[in-house]
Amino acid sequence: MKKIAVLGAGSWGTALAGLLGNKGYSVCLWGRPEDGVLDIEKTRENRRFLPGVFLPETVSMTTDMKEAISGAWLVVISVPSQAVREVTLKLKPWLGPRTVIVNTAKGLELKTYLRMSQVVAQVLGEEIINRYAVLSGPSHAEEVGQGMPTAVVSASYYKRTAFLVQEVFMTSNFRVYTNPDVAGVELGGALKNIIALGSGITEGLGFGDNPKAALLTRGLSEMARMGVAMGARSQTFAGLSGIGDLVVTCNSLHSRNRRAGMLIGQGKTLKEALDEVGMVVEGVTTARAAYELARRIKVTMPITRATYQVLFRNKDPLEAVSDLMRRKKKHEIEEIVKMTEGW
Numbered sequence: 571m572k573k574i575a576v577l578g579a580g581s582w583g584t585a586l587a588g589l590l591g592n593k594g595y596s597v598c599l600w601g602r603p604e605d606g607v608l609d610i611e612k613t614r615e616n617r618r619f620l621p622g623v624f625l626p627e628t629v630s631m632t633t634d635m636k637e638a639i640s641g642a643w644l645v646v647i648s649v650p651s652q653a654v655r656e657v658t659l660k661l662k663p664w665l666g667p668r669t670v671i672v673n674t675a676k677g678l679e680l681k682t683y684l685r686m687s688q689v690v691a692q693v694l695g696e697e698i699i700n701r702y703a704v705l706s707g708p709s710h711a712e713e714v715g716q717g718m719p720t721a722v723v724s725a726s727y728y729k730r731t732a733f734l735v736q737e738v739f740m741t742s743n744f745r746v747y748t749n750p751d752v753a754g755v756e757l758g759g760a761l762k763n764i765i766a767l768g769s770g771i772t773e774g775l776g777f778g779d780n781p782k783a784a785l786l787t788r789g790l791s792e793m794a795r796m797g798v799a800m801g802a803r804s805q806t807f808a809g810l811s812g813i814g815d816l817v818v819t820c821n822s823l824h825s826r827n828r829r830a831g832m833l834i835g836q837g838k839t840l841k842e843a844l845d846e847v848g849m850v851v852e853g854v855t856t857a858r859a860a861y862e863l864a865r866r867i868k869v870t871m872p873i874t875r876a877t878y879q880v881l882f883r884n885k886d887p888l889e890a891v892s893d894l895m896r897r898k899k900k901h902e903i904e905e906i907v908k909m910t911e912g913w
C-alpha cells in the first residue's frame with residue numbers, strides 16, 4: 571500500500587495516522603524523541619496526547635525525518651502552527667517531486683502573519699501550491715479516534731489535489747468536502763480559536779449561554795470581515811471551517827482553546843492556564859498575530875482585540891466584556907443596510 575508520512579505525534583497527528591492506517595495505508599508517524607514515540611510504537615497508544623485510541627499495525631513510528639518522508643507520496647503536517655516552518659524546512663531535503671502536502675495546523679505565523687499555505691510555499695517554493703491542500707473543520711482528535719461521524723473540508727487551489735485529499739481521508743465516519751477557497755478555509759480554522767478563547771473566558775466568569783451566542787455570532791462576523799479583506803470568500807465562513815469549527819470549539823469539552831479561556835476567566839494567568847491544559851492552545855498566538863494584522867490592514871476586530879488585551883495586556887476580563895457591550899451603536903449587517911433603499 572502507498573506510504574503516507576504524518577508529521578507531529580500529538581493528538582491530531584496520532585488520530586489522523588490511525589484513521590489512515592485503518593484505511594490500509596502504510597503510515598509513518600514522525601515525532602520528536604520527547605513525544606515518547608518509542609513508547610507509542612510499543613504500546614500502540616499515545617498515552618499522553620490521545621489515550622484510549624489504539625493504532626493499527628499499518629502505522630509505524632520514527633524520530634528520523636528522512637525515514638518518514640522517503641518514499642511517501644503524501645505528507646500530512648500536524649504540528650502546532652508556529653512549528654510548521656521548522657518542520658517544513660526539515661522535510662524539504664527528502665520530499666519527492668510529486669509528493670502532496672496536507673496541512674492540518676490551524677493558525678497564523680507570528681511576526682509574518684502568514685497563513686500556513688504561505689509559510690509552506692515560502693519554504694518549498696511557489697510551485698508546491700498545486701500539490702498543497704489544507705484539511706480543516708470541526709474535528710476533535712478524541713472523537714475522530716473513536717470513529718465518531720465527523721465532517722471536514724479539503725481546500726486546494728488545484729482541483730485535483732483537493733479531490734485526491736478528499737479520496738485519501740474519506741471514510742464512512744469521516745466525510746470530506748472540497749473547497750477551492752484556501753484562504754477562507756485556513757483563516758476560518760485559525761481565527762475561530764480566538765473566539766473560542768474569548769467564549770471560554772465568559773464561561774469562566776460565570777456567564778451563561780447568551781454571551782456565548784453573542785460572541786460566537788459576532789465573532790463569525792469579524793472572522794469573515796478579516797477573511798474578505800485578505801481575499802477569502804465570505805460564504806466559506808458559513809461552512810465547516812467557519813461556523814462549523816466555531817461551534818465545536820466554543821462548546822466542546824475537548825477544546826483546549828475553550829478550556830484555556832475558562833481558566834483565564836476564573837482568574838488564572840495565561841501561563842497557569844497553558845500549563846494546566848498541557849497541549850497546544852493555538853488561539854493564543856493567533857490572537858496576537860490577528861490583532862497586529864488587523865491593526866495593520868485596518869480591519870475592525872473587537873472580540874479579537876478584547877481577547878488580545880486580556881491575554882497579553884493584563885486587562886481584567888470583566889472590563890473587556892463591559893467595553894465590548896458599550897461600543898458605539900452598529901447595524902447588524904452593513905451589506906443589508908446598503909441594499910435597503912430608504913435606510
Ligand SMILES: NC(=O)C1=CN([C@@H]2O[C@H](COP(=O)(O)OP(=O)(O)OC[C@H]3O[C@@H](n4cnc5c(N)ncnc54)[C@H](O)[C@@H]3O)[C@@H](O)[C@H]2O)C=CC1
Nearest residue numbers: 579580581582648649650651653675676709710711849850
Ligand atoms: N487536536 C485536535 O483535535 C485538532 C488539532 N488540529 C490542529 O493540529 C495542530 C496540532 O495540534 P495537536 O496535535 O492537537 O496538538 P498537541 O498539543 O496535541 O500536540 C502537538 C505535538 O506537536 C509536537 N511539536 C511541538 N512543536 C514541535 C516542533 N517544533 N517540531 C515537531 N513537533 C513539535 C508536540 O511535541 C506534540 O507532540 C494544531 O494546529 C491544531 O490546531 C486540527 C484539528 C483537530
Ligand SMILES: O=C(CO)COP(=O)(O)O
Nearest residue numbers: 707708709819825826827
Ligand atoms: O480545531 C480543533 C477542533 O476542530 C481543536 O482545537 P481546540 O482543541 O481548541 O478545540
